[in-house]
Amino acid sequence: MRDLYNMIFKRKSIRKFDKKLSISDEELIKIQEEFGKVSSLIGDIKTEFKIVSNDETTSKRGEYSILFYSEDKDNYLLNAGYMMEQVDLFLTEMNIGACWYGMAKAKDIEKDGLEFVIMFSIGKCNEDDFRNDIKEFxxxxxxxxxxxxxxxxxxxxxxxxxxxxxxxxxxxxxxxxxxxxxxxxxxxxxxxxxxxxxxxxxxxxxxxxxxxxxxxxxxxxxxxxxxxxxxxxxxxxxxxxxxxx
Ligand SMILES: Cc1cc2nc3c(=O)[nH]c(=O)nc-3n(C[C@H](O)[C@H](O)[C@H](O)COP(=O)(O)O)c2cc1C
The missing domain is CATH 3.40.109.30 (putative nitroreductase (tm1586), domain 2)
Structure with a gap:
């Protein structure tokens, strides 16, 4: 797994976003590239990440949603949490705020035979929108x-x-x-x-x-x-x- 240790102290659930900021095309490409570097917990479960505009979900937060799809196999939810959290942390590193969004749903509940599991809402932030003191937890x-x-x-x-x-x-x-x-x-x-x-x-x-x-x-x-x-x-x-x- 990539070293994202310092990000565990910085991350937080971001639910409100400054409308003046936006995620650039370069950042969208970087996010896609990072998806390919995420380590799985259980190797033989097929999974896929997808970044979509909010019209493809029930979310109205932020600019985009990141959807996670998986095969339904033993411990697939454990694997989902392990893989998605790495995405949460590398987004934090890029000053992109994310919030796990269990209450929201994707319109496409299936992709290439994999089922929709869970999603994040995401949007661009400033460095100081994140945590800078452990006391904030x-x-x-x-x-x-x-x-x-x-x-x-x-x-x-x-x-x-x-x-x-x-x-x-x-x-x-x-x-x-x-x-x-x-x-x-x-x-x-x-x-x-x-x-x-x-x-x-x-x-x-x-x-x-x-x-x-x-x-x-x-x-x-x-x-x-x-x-x-x-x-x-x-x-x-x-x-x-x-x-x-
Ligand atoms: C699996 C999961 C589902 C969540 N679903 C929601 C949600 O539907 N709406 C929401 O506002 N926050 C949701 N959260 C965010 C949690 O409320 C948040 O992580 C927790 O309160 C700790 O705060 P922090 O993330 O700022 O450290 C979810 C978190 C997880 C891990």
Whole structure:
């Protein structure tokens, strides 16, 4: 994955845009090129990004929408979160504001046999529209998300990841040689039942993207093992285990 570590401190959901600014043709080309460099979490899932004008979606925010299409296979939502978040971060690097937009829909719900999963609204911003102080983040206290006394600085930064309704469904267990990542089952939220698990699975992929950027930035090498199936124990579903080398 490309090094986008510094962008995790700068990014934020941008919902309002200065109408005087606009995304240039060169920037649109650069975005298209960057799509081709995004790393997947699960290699054998076919995916596609598409950048479209807002008339092709229900969004009225910003100038364009970025749509994500995928095959419907095991863990495809995790993969969607992981891949789309890299796009969120490289847009931040280009001073293009984005907001994950689960409530909006694409008019084309299928593309080349792939199904529409989720989208962003995007628009051009100024550097100072983004965050410049970690205090601007509203996130759960580390004691809520982490059990174990190892890697707390890693988990603190990975926990800056965005999530639907800021629900932050990730729960982490660490030891000297491992970081286990769980999803909290049945989060309290105003998102209705099935939708909640749809969004929370995407959230978990976003968290894995952040976690790996933080580990890479610290030169901590790891082997990732994505867990298939969804066995719930103590209200937690194990999603992934990182073996620290
Ligand atoms: C999967 C997903 C879906 C989201 N859907 C919406 C949405 O429909 N409308 C919206 O305004 N924000 C949406 N958001 C943005 C979150 O509300 C936002 O990420 C969270 O409150 C944290 O704030 P931050 O992104 O500024 O750090 C979504 C975020 C994620 C990850």
């Amino acid at each position: 509203k996130r759960k206290d580390i004691s809520v998300i982490l059990k174990g006394d190892k890697y707390d600085d890693v988990i603190k930064n990975a926990g800056l990841a965005p999530s639907a309704c800021n629900s932050q469904p990730w729960r982490i267990l660490t030891s000297e040689n491992s970081i286990e990542v769980f999803k909290k089952d049945k989060m309290k939220s105003f998102i209705p039942g099935t939708n909640l698990s749809f969004y929370n699975n995407i959230d978990m992929g976003i968290f894995l993207c952040f976690l790996e950027l933080v580990l890479n930035s610290k030169g901590i090498s790891f082997d990732r093992n994505i867990i298939n199936g969804s066995k719930v124990s103590d209200g937690l579903v194990k999603i992934c285990e990182y073996k620290i080398n």
